[in-house]
Amino acid sequence: MLVSTLRTGLIWLLCLGIAIASWRFLWAGVEASMGHVAYHADLRPIAFYTHVILAPAALVLVPFQLWNGLRASKPGLHRLLGRVYGIAIVLSGLSGLWLALTTEAGAVAAWGFGLLAIAWLATTIRGIGLAMQGDRLAHRRWMIRSIALTLAAVSLRLQVFATLLLDLPFDTAYSAIAWLCWVPNLIAAELVLRRGTSLRLRTA
Numbered sequence: 001m002l003v004s005t006l007r008t009g010l011i012w013l014l015c016l017g018i019a020i021a022s023w024r025f026l027w028a029g030v031e032a033s034m035g036h037v038a039y040h041a042d043l044r045p046i047a048f049y050t051h052v053i054l055a056p057a058a059l060v061l062v063p064f065q066l067w068n069g070l071r072a073s074k075p076g077l078h079r080l081l082g083r084v085y086g087i088a089i090v091l092s093g094l095s096g097l098w099l100a101l102t103t104e105a106g107a108v109a110a111w112g113f114g115l116l117a118i119a120w121l122a123t124t125i126r127g128i129g130l131a132m133q134g135d136r137l138a139h140r141r142w143m144i145r146s147i148a149l150t151l152a153a154v155s156l157r158l159q160v161f162a163t164l165l166l167d168l169p170f171d172t173a174y175s176a177i178a179w180l181c182w183v184p185n186l187i188a189a190e191l192v193l194r195r196g197t198s199l200r201l202r203t204a
């Protein structure tokens with residue numbers, strides 16, 4: 001009980017905290033708040049601003065969509081927020097793919113972010129499509145994968161923070177982080193899903 005309350009609190013804190021921190025360019029400016037990617041804002045402003053405005057919106061929605069009580073008591077709101085989550089991801093995923101293809105962080109980072117964008121779009125579109133077909137169990141499984149990938153934004157910032165704290169060479173670490181921010185999340189999601197399946201089989 002205590003562990004699950006702490007886990008829920010941590011998810012709310014990280015998702016809302018990182019989304020709000022990501023929007024700080026709105027009042028602090030791009031150069032001051034995210035100087036290392038400011039070149040995207042100059043060269044491809046539509047892709048950049050679409051991504052940095054809408055991707056944090058998807059992150060904000062994660063704890064609301066995971067909230068069992070809200071899903072049960074207000075299914076209409078869950079469906080509405082699910083559509084907003086889906087639209088935010090389609091637009092910020094496509095623009096994220098464009099940023100990945102044009103990043104100046106090197107080919108390793110470009111492939112890492114690029115495949116993340118494709119996986120993010122694919123899992124989310126599949127998950128929402130299944131909800132529209134009424135397959136709630138499969139919808140839940142694909143949305144867990146989608147959320148694990150949305151949480152790449154959290155992993156990335158924690159890993160960048162650790163890189164700065166440990167004074168590691170930033171460019172090399174950043175290329176690795178483009179993969180480490182999402183591949184372990186996806187593996188963890190698969191393990192959770194397998195454990196869920198085996199528990200259901202055992203209790204069936």
Ligand code: HEM
Pocket residue numbers: 018019022023034036037051052055056057058059093096097099100101102103104105113114116117118120149150151152153
């Ligand atoms: C999950 C799929 C995502 C992909 C593929 C992706 C891709 C990218 C790429 C390629 C960049 C530019 C990095 C560079 O060129 O060095 C970027 C920057 C950024 N992304 Fe995403 N992103 C994703 C999710 C998110 C989410 C969920 C958020 C929510 C907070 C987010 C917020 C940002 C922000 C604020 C930046 C500006 C740089 C920074 O603050 O680190 N992204 N993203």
